[in-house]
Amino acid sequence: MTQNTQAAPLLKVSDIHVYYGAIHAIKGISLEVNDGEIVTLIGANGAGKSTTLNTIAGLLKPRQGTIALNGVPIQGVGASRMVSKGLALCPEGRRIFQQMTVKENLEMGAYSRPAAEIAGSLEEMFQRFPRLKEREKQVAGTLSGGEQQMLAMARALMSRPRLLMLDEPSMGLAPILVEQIFSIITELHGSGVTVLLVEQNAQMALQVADRAYVMETGLITMQGDASDLLHNDAVQKAYLGS
Amino acid sequence: MIFLDNLINGISLGSIYAIIALGYTMVYGIAKMLNFAHGDVIMVGAYVAFCGLQYWGLPPVAAILVSMAVCTVLGVTIEGLAYRPLRQAASLAVLITAIGMSYLLQNLALMIWGANPKSFPRTFINSSIINIGQLNVSSATLITILANVVIMVALTLFTAKTKLGKAMRCVSEDRGAAELMGIHVNRTISFTFAIGSALAAIAGVLLCSSYPILQPTTGSMPGIKAFTAAVFGGIGSIPGAMLGGILLGVIEIFGKAYISTELGDAIVFAVLIVVLLVKPSGLLGKPMREKV
Numbered sequence: 071m072t073q074n075t076q077a078a079p080l081l082k083v084s085d086i087h088v089y090y091g092a093i094h095a096i097k098g099i100s101l102e103v104n105d106g107e108i109v110t111l112i113g114a115n116g117a118g119k120s121t122t123l124n125t126i127a128g129l130l131k132p133r134q135g136t137i138a139l140n141g142v143p144i145q146g147v148g149a150s151r152m153v154s155k156g157l158a159l160c161p162e163g164r165r166i167f168q169q170m171t172v173k174e175n176l177e178m179g180a181y182s183r184p185a186a187e188i189a190g191s192l193e194e195m196f197q198r199f200p201r202l203k204e205r206e207k208q209v210a211g212t213l214s215g216g217e218q219q220m221l222a223m224a225r226a227l228m229s230r231p232r233l234l235m236l237d238e239p240s241m242g243l244a245p246i247l248v249e250q251i252f253s254i255i256t257e258l259h260g261s262g263v264t265v266l267l268v269e270q271n272a273q274m275a276l277q278v279a280d281r282a283y284v285m286e287t288g289l290i291t292m293q294g295d296a297s298d299l300l301h302n303d304a305v306q307k308a309y310l311g312s
Numbered sequence: 313m314i315f316l317d318n319l320i321n322g323i324s325l326g327s328i329y330a331i332i333a334l335g336y337t338m339v340y341g342i343a344k345m346l347n348f349a350h351g352d353v354i355m356v357g358a359y360v361a362f363c364g365l366q367y368w369g370l371p372p373v374a375a376i377l378v379s380m381a382v383c384t385v386l387g388v389t390i391e392g393l394a395y396r397p398l399r400q401a402a403s404l405a406v407l408i409t410a411i412g413m414s415y416l417l418q419n420l421a422l423m424i425w426g427a428n429p430k431s432f433p434r435t436f437i438n439s440s441i442i443n444i445g446q447l448n449v450s451s452a453t454l455i456t457i458l459a460n461v462v463i464m465v466a467l468t469l470f471t472a473k474t475k476l477g478k479a480m481r482c483v484s485e486d487r488g489a490a491e492l493m494g495i496h497v498n499r500t501i502s503f504t505f506a507i508g509s510a511l512a513a514i515a516g517v518l519l520c521s522s523y524p525i526l527q528p529t530t531g532s533m534p535g536i537k538a539f540t541a542a543v544f545g546g547i548g549s550i551p552g553a554m555l556g557g558i559l560l561g562v563i564e565i566f567g568k569a570y571i572s573t574e575l576g577d578a579i580v581f582a583v584l585i586v587v588l589l590v591k592p593s594g595l596l597g598k599p600m601r602e603k604v
Contacts, residue, residue: 129488153494165489167482169598178482181475182494229494 078141080105080264081126081233086135086145088118088125095121097288098135103233103266108259110267110275110296112309113285119268120162122285123237126266127159128152139233154182156232160239162268164222168211172202175210175221179228188228195224198257216247223254227263234258235266240274252278272309276300284309313446318569319562324453324522326561327460331515332538333545333553334467335508341484341548342504345403348410349390350512351535352417357383357513358432358520358530359425365433372435380513387509388502396498414532421528429527432520452521459518463511464554471550480504484548537564537577540584546597555595560584 079102088096096118103109111119124130126137128149137145139155147155158179167175176195180188196203199220205213210221219239226234236255240248252274255265259278269275276282276296284292284305292299299305335350357379364375394413398406438452471477482490483500491497519534520526537560545556560580567579587595 127492129491149488149491150494150496153492159492161489161492165486165492167485167489169485170478170481174478178478178490178493178495181479185475225493 078138079103080140081266082136082138082141083122083126084136084138086122086125086132086137088121088130088132090121095288096125096132099283099285099288099290100135101283101290101293103264105232106259106262106264107281108255108265108267108279110269110279110282111285112269112272112275112282114309115270116287117285118288119285120237123159123235123266123268124161127157127235129159153229153231156230157235158226158229158231158233159235160222160226160237162237162241164218166210166213166218166221166225168209170210171207172210172213172221173206175225176202176228179225182229191228191230195228198227198254199224216243216250219243219247219251220254223251227258231263233264233266235268237268238270239267240269240271248274272305273300276305314569316447317449318565320447320449320453320457322562322565323558324456324561325565326541326558327456328515328519328522328534328557329538329541329560330460330554330557331463331511331518332534333542333557334463334550335512335515336539336542337545337547337549337553338480338504338508340542342480343391343395343501345395345406346410346539347390347395347505347508348407348535348539349413349417350508351531351533351538352414352421353383353387353390353509353512353531354516354519354535355421355526355528355531356386356417357509357516358526359421359430359516361513361517362430362432362520362526365435366430372437375435376514376517379517380510383509383513383516384506387505387512391502391505396501399498414535418528418532425528427527429525432524432526435521437518437521438524450522452518456518456522459514460554460557463514464550467507467550476500476503537580540581543594544584544587546594549594549596549598552594552596559595 081103083101085098085100086096087098099122111122113119121130125132128147132145136143139157144155167178176192177188180191201217202221202224205217213221239251256278258265267275267279276299279296282296282299283290332354339345339347360382361375361379364370364378365372370378390413394409395406398409437455438450440451442449442451442454471481479495479500482493482495483497487497538557541556541560542553544560545552563583564576564580568576571579
């Protein structure tokens with residue numbers, strides 16, 4: 071389960087610094103995601119987890135440091151070119167296109183792919199998320215929160231990413247839906263999708279992940295196998311509420 | 313019959329407003345800015361068509377196409393030079409830049425074509441009167457209405473069906489999420505300015521075919537009214553621009569015909585104020601709603 075390959079990691083973030091104006095939000099973090107892994111980034115509100123994902127996705131530019139996908143530097147490439155490089159971010163708050171139909175949302179996820187391939191991927195998504203098939207022609211804004219989260223994940227998967235980044239997929243969902251979302255993540259893992267997961271629900275995240283990083287105010291303070299961190303005293307005190 | 317005459321004239325004038333309003337509403341929807349130079353692009357379009365017809369001896373259709381091409385380049389250039397560097401700036405800075413651009417275009421026109429009004433030549437558009445029963449309708453009126461319908465249908469299909477049109481809707485709804493889909497936001501915004509400006513050229517020719525006096529300020533009043541029409545219908549909404557434009561034209565003509573010629577414009581703006589008091593998002597505008 072854990073990484074042991076000598077090959078270059080799929081994603082390698084080295085010592086990135088990110089600023090919002092004068093605020094130093096990310097103070098030099100490094101992390102790696104290997105092919106086929108689920109890696110989670112946990113930490114309190116405001117620790118810089120989403121900022122890290124947004125920076126990797128190209129929405130923010132690091133002032134310093136490098137980000138490499140498969141050994142190729144991608145920092146400063148710009149978000150709109152990331153998808154074709156194999157990186158998809160399912161953003162915090164889902165941000166589906168509320169006024170478009172479910173099907174259109176999915177099609178937009180495959181925007182950078184040739185039109186001929188889209189039908190096949192649509193079928194695949196409808197099989198994985200039968201609920202979306204039922205709601206195919208419905209305007210996305212009318213979906214429930216859980217359905218919207220599924221749509222957002224399916225939309226990100228439509229680009230056939232090498233690395234899927236999920237930002238707080240369980241946010242604002244009822245416990246039963248949280249379970250469902252995490253079981254989908256486990257399924258994705260089973261089918262070989264590499265995932266970088268940001269979560270406030272540390273308990274759930276550590277249960278599904280292979281490895282984990284703990285962030286605190288812009289720094290990575292702990293890292294290791296997810297199962298070790300799940301039983302780590304400091305982590306339990308700070309994030310698992312026991 | 314006078315009532316029907318007025319109604320048709322109102323719809324025709326409203327159609328011009330609607331075509332101009334599309335430029336405002338599409339740019340607002342996608343770039344979230346009010347391009348107050350849009351009215352002056354109409355004026356440039358009309359001048360270019362005028363030159364084509366009067367000086368270069370072009371056939372009318374060619375003159376219109378040249379005018380559309382020039383306006384497209386002008387619109388994209390304005391966006392690239394003046395607005396794009398301000399993409400992250402406060403909206404007030406963008407607004408002031410747009411007003412500055414409006415005056416720049418007017419004064420450039422003053423330099424190039426002079427202050428004397430030009431009389432827009434007759435073309436196939438405004439050469440004949442068509443009799444329908446007892447109605448006498450100028451061909452310009454009919455062509456304007458027809459052009460409006462064709463443009464509306466084409467644009468609606470374009471945004472609903474094509475990949476680029478869908479990309480425009482995405483950028484309009486959530487720029488960041490659109491980028492994550494791999495949509496090039498700047499390219500999409502440029503493209504929107506291109507469409508809006510090409511339509512402005514058509515509007516310029518239609519406007520001057522019905523009201524053939526052309527001067528550097530020709531675009532400003534129709535520009536303001538079309539902006540009003542866009543707000544009236546719900547800014548950001550394409551059918552809203554259509555509805556707002558036509559209602560505005562009809563109200564203006566009826567106001568002038570039945571209430572007072574001098575107060576025609578005042579009535580138009582009074583109606584706008586009432587609509588905005590009752591429904592601030594405009595007739596077809598969607599109220600802002602956020603779902604977390």
